[in-house]
Amino acid sequence: MIHRLWRPIRQYRVAWGFLLPAILGMFLVHFLPLVQLVGISLLDSRRTNLGLGLSAPAVGEGTGILGNYVSILTEKSDPFHLGLVDAVWNTILFTAVVTACSFFLGLLGALLLEKVGRKGFWRTLLVAPWIVPAYVVGLVWGVFWQQDSGVVNQSLHALGFLGEDRSLWPMWLSGPLTRWALILPAIWREWPYALLLFSLGLQTIPRRIYEAAKLDGANGWVRFRKITVPLLIPAGSLVLLHGVVYNAYSFNLPLMMFGAGSGNGGKQGDLLMPTIFRNTFQRWDFGRGAAATVVLMVGMLFLVALWYRVFRSDLEKLR
């Protein structure tokens, strides 16, 4: 067994030598903190025993070793639990809508870019929102959404969608509309990234394939369905993966948009990361904060595994 493992290492020892610092780095930076995170999630690590660090006692008697997990997932009187339930649903909706809209807008934008001249200029212009830091987007849109003075309601009023009585104008940062107040700026910031990836994907498709199909009498729609879509799957899969992971972990945008940086999005505007942050770091409740993070991480690992299973064959074609 050892001999079988050792053989490829000996065979490619120079390559392994070059890889060793990276492997060590990955072990120290990624793997050890992950193990530590899981370890902390089993501890009763909180404000009162902060000084004990990893020597904090295991979760109390009667609740079992998984007490922190049970508490955050099932106990209705646990503030973490209630916040988590709202935040999970908000995050699922947020992630699904933002990823789907960014995907289709990015694809549409990339296809349109193929038809216009000065592609570089337009691409640079369109990618601009993506380079704005998320916390700046949160702050700026927090002002845009204001009921009485925000540019959104003012514009809707100027276009005739809203009447003169400002007190009847929609409130974007309170109540059910809060979800859209989060989703729209996130799409605004994210779709250019999808556009960029799809544009790069389109450039890798050889022109001669289209020309051959054209000679065979395939119309535009058939060429799109039979050539563009299959060959864009690798780029599309990356857009999906990035969208799901990035949006599920969204933090700066909701934190800065609500309550002048207090991050209080209310029942409809609270996402998972701000909830975990508040409960963990404003209360120093590391045990349950780590448990919530592990649950989120396992959920994300499941999604990434699903993604890999769905797109594996397409990704392997890239080799």
Next chain:
Amino acid sequence: MRKLPMLMLGVILGIGTLMGCRSRDTLPEGDGKTRLRLWAMPNTEGPKDVLDQILVRFRAQNPDIEVEVEIIDWGAAWDKITTAVSSGAGADVFQLGTTWTSSVTAMGGLLPLDGLLQRIGGDSIFVSSARSYMKPIYADSITSFPWFVDVRPMFYRTDVLAKAGIKPEDMFSNWDSYLTGLRKIKAAKVTLEGQRVEPLGIAGKDWNVFHNFYPWIVGNGGGIINDLGDSVLLDDEKSIQGVMAYLRFFREGLAPRAYLEKGAAQVSHEFDEGRIAVWQETSSKLVYLERPLREGGDNSPGARHFAAVLPPEGPAGRKLFIGGSNLAIFKSTRHREAAEKLLAFLTTDSVAVLAFCKISGFAPALEKTFQDPYYRENPNRVLFRDLVLSSKPYPAVPYWGDIETVILNKHFGNILDIAAGNQAKDPSKDKEGSFSEEAVRKELKTAAEQIRALIQREIQSNPANAARLARLRQVDR
């Protein structure tokens, strides 16, 4: 041969890395002076210069002590202080938000100050409402001294009240007269300097969301938890009606609904710009409003026509929010005597306290400071002492921070979201985005249940706390 330069490079990089990791716990001491580090938050403009200016006298009185002032941002302060407590590596003297004192004391990282308190003449030198955080409920010792307090007068537009025919002394007398006054302002449809003036400004879901509700809950005879911190009052009828009394301002249109989406700084600006007649804010607002034009003061309608007044009295009396900061010493200090001198100077030297409060606009915690003409002769500041004496501090229990930051701010934010909705046609149906008293009650009940569970867990998890609580209950009886 090629190995040698690589080895040297490795050694240099290694030493560089280790030097980069060198602790900043201690300051160099080569000239025989004791060097102290003071951590303070930005309480004023140019906070470091202000403190250095105040410390000039201390340095003259104590030539053997050097003080290095470090300003830490409010957003990072909690992390930095609690990390310092648990690691034993921090400054010598540091500022502590009053509601943090119990938590940090419970972590066991603060130096007991009972001896120092005895030497300076006991706690009666501080105003009574600022004393509760000096020795938190579960603590055995005094662990901090009050430095300054954050109290919140009401600011009103003198010209608006005059135009609406309202006498301020009548309007701000009690909750009923206050409500009547606001309704009168609304009915008068006052327009001044080309702007329609709304009666009241209240901020929405920002950091202060719970502080704003609090006086209406306790003023109505309710509360959040009792003074011992072992039973929950939030779902009592008086507390619920206190919350409803506050929400009435939005529901009746006395405070614009749009303000539910604004933070305190934004609504404060609305007052300055002349768009609201009444606004409650921390006393430091006076520094801004009173600043003469030649010193960069404001010429806005708010600054030209304002006065400060005590908030109205509720059915259970005038019980107001009080915040502020204490000063404490880390147990890990190696300069106990010098640190105590510095802490005593900043908190009990009336010249130093007055100088700081004049610049920051906060009210002093040191009782004798109020005898200064600065407070006795100014019509707006004369009410500062009454504001301090009318305030009711939050219970000084270690878990108050958890209750406030996670449970109360969340649920009271949700309540403001409910208040923003249209009146529910059928209150028994919990329709998202609609307002009903039932929805508010439900939110308060959930918050109360969570606080109960949290208190139970806190007391159960710490047998020493349970024993102390039993003793305190006996004394209370």
